[in-house]
Amino acid sequence: MATVKKQFLNHNKLDKVFRVICVSAALLICLILAGVLVQLLYYALPAVKRFGFNFLVSSNWDPVNHIYGALPAITGTLLTTAIALLIAVPVSFIVAMYLVESASPYVSAPIGFALDLLAAVPSIIYGMWGLFVFIPFMQKLVRIMTGITFNGYGFLTSGIILALMILPFICAIMRDVFKMVPPVLKEAAFGAGATSWEVTCDINMKYGAGGLLGAIFLGLGRAVGETMAVLFVVGNIQAVPRSLLSSGTTIAATLANNFSEAEGILKSVLFELGLILLLISLAIQIVAQLWLNRVRKQMGEK
Amino acid sequence: MKRRGILFRKTLNTAVKFCSIFCVAAAVATLVWILYTVFRSGLQALSWSFFVEPTKPYGIEGGGIANALLGTLFITVGAVILSVPPGLLGGIYLSEFDRDSKLSRTIRFSANVMMGIPSILCGLFVYALLVYNTKHFSGLAGSLALAVIMFPVVLRTSEDMLRMVPNSLRESALALGTPRWIAVFTIVCRAARNGLLTGVLLAIARVGGETAPLLFTALWSDDWPFSFFSEPTANLTVTINEYATNSPFEVMHTRAWGAALIICIAILALNIFCRSILNYKRGN
């Protein structure tokens, strides 16, 4: 018996080692997340010390005198994201409703496929298309519709392109939410004489409110951090939005534009901007995940 | 429900239906518009020399994107090597060892949050970690930045795929006396290998088109990417960025479209391929 035992590896120990390796790999995720946060904080500290809270509300971007303010970038991010959501959320809602309630499978399958393709297109393609095709189109469109001479660059253009990018994501999640509504509820409403639209409004939306909100938050998260598509078309000046057609910047675009040449306090300023962006998207992601977890629990229970 | 006339409700319903058809048509039309633009502008640039010659500066005849293609390949392979082992092992942990505890819920939550972080911040992270301290850009830093983005994706999809393996397989392996770690690799992973592969391919498709993280880490170059660990490395996406925005010359724009076309086709093909495998699995 003793000789037989010696031939085997000590699998108990190996199993324990294996478990430790796997736990470490999994914990690496938390480590990286914490690491990004800590590192941005560390490098942003000089800028935080120099500019303090004023940084968040100042729009004075003066590279010659080394004075910087984040207001243009922050308001630019907020405005482009708001425009993107205002366009994408209702459209996704209507499209999701149509695909789940009204369309025949022969229609909804290829359209679902097309939406998935739209989600897969890399962001730099959106940027190039935006720069070379969409900007001249917007110049003409605005001139025809309002007579204003528009140079094509600005928040409106960026917002529309962002809306295109987040639409497939929001739509896909909304479709899943609508599909999860128990048919018995919908059929009861139809039986009582409700139209498709009323069923969607009163039944689907109320039942799937959590999931819908989660979808909106996920789209919001994607829009807030998008860099390349916005960089090409937003105009790249440090200016607070004056109108939909004015040019400006976003946090991500400011980072991409200035990082390679930044020195001294500007580098720290950029890290602080990155920190602000990280905090915003962390907040959005955490809220979205909490919502969706709650929704999944509800759906699971019911 | 408010009491409204039947005519009003029916009209509203039809109006919304028209609206929805219009929205769907607009979304599909935009996709077609974008793809059409990419194809029409990009096809002009494609030729045999486009694929075999390296990038050349403006003013020199010829020039293609061969070194950028190779560079993207190296960087992506590097990202896979860096992210798949920890992602897979982490997924194994969440699926085999610890499905539902505070720790695993925290890990899952962190992974989901990490997936939503803007990619430019991942590039910033690796810049500060590697480039700033070693004082040079490199393809390795680029791979690391992409790996940071891929890691949570691989982790979550591995976990989901491994969970789908029926418990009976695990139990029968353990009943035969197989040590846990051998059972996981030879039985469970093998059973889920299609799904695991699909997860990795989806992660690759996710980072294939990323530009912002590479801007701070790998930069780009006109050279062949053989000094991967110590020099800026040519890659497709940053080259497109260079040609489209850092060059006002028409011929460079055309080359940018050509490169864009290649990326678009590759990523869309990957997506379609993965989706068909997943649908097949679900159907099964």
Add this chain to the structure above:
Amino acid sequence: MKRMLIAGLAATAAMSSPSTSAATLNGAGASFPAPVYRIWTYNYKQASGAKVNYQSVGSGAGINQIKSKTVDFGASDKPLKKVELDQAGLIQFPMLMGGVVIVVNVPGIANNQLKLDGKTLADIFGGKIKKWNDPTIMKLNPGIKLPAMPVTVVHRSDGSGTTWIFTTYLSQVSSVWEKQVGSGKAVKWPVGIGGQKNPGIANNVKKIPGSIGYIEYTYAVESKIPTVQLKNKAGKFVKPNLNSFQAAGANADWKNAPGYYMVLTDKPGAATWPITGVTYILIHKEQRDIAKAKTLLKYFDWCYKEGAAVAARLQYVPIPKPVVEMVEKNWTREISANGKKVWQP
């Protein structure tokens, strides 16, 4: 499995070896001379086998990178003052001269048709002239029909030596500009939208009707964007071309310029182009590796001698021979590696 491992290791070894024939030199900086630098690095590789890599990231980034030693040489259109050079342990020398030109996108206006002068230019970029049919512009251009379009100013959104050359000129010709904005690699532009590097402005001007911008001459010619005639210090309207750039550099006093710091804007002379500039190379006085330092200086020597033809073809003015000799004597004096002199005459 074993074969895959061996193949993998071999591939890694191949990828991690630096170029075997000669060290790769890395440089970064101004986009102003980038078209020439790129061709030079390509031709030099064909001629000698040594690889030189130039990233056009803007003068500001170039200065940063050479200061923090992430590259072997930096390139900037804004020269550093002697104090700053000594502090950072750098020397700088001029590589090329070129012209910053004004480009416009106005329907009906052809190349070199529009005439402007310094003060009007400052007022346009300062936001005081808002439409193209403004009386000031019309007075300078009798007989040309100017539309009532709003003017869109396009400037740089990154730190740029080209901006420094241009704003130095504007500060010289307009006291209002000097007081309100000043000169620098990046300034607080009163109006306009931003483009990244020279190509960024070129792209934007091309796309926006009614826009005006400032770029290096080659970019304007090769992208076929209409340029503008300017009134120089002598009161004559000149067209931007190699001759007018050369005229600006003709009387430059290089001997008495510490660190070769030279401003060529608004120079006298009937044929002078008023917004001419010099672009510089920056390298460290103390080099770490003598072989690499020798290759670096050999490359620049090649650029001065063999590269002049390419530069002229792209409408840049090569540095005159007497200045080149001065520069190379300075190399012998100033540059050393581990105590040994690098450049032997």
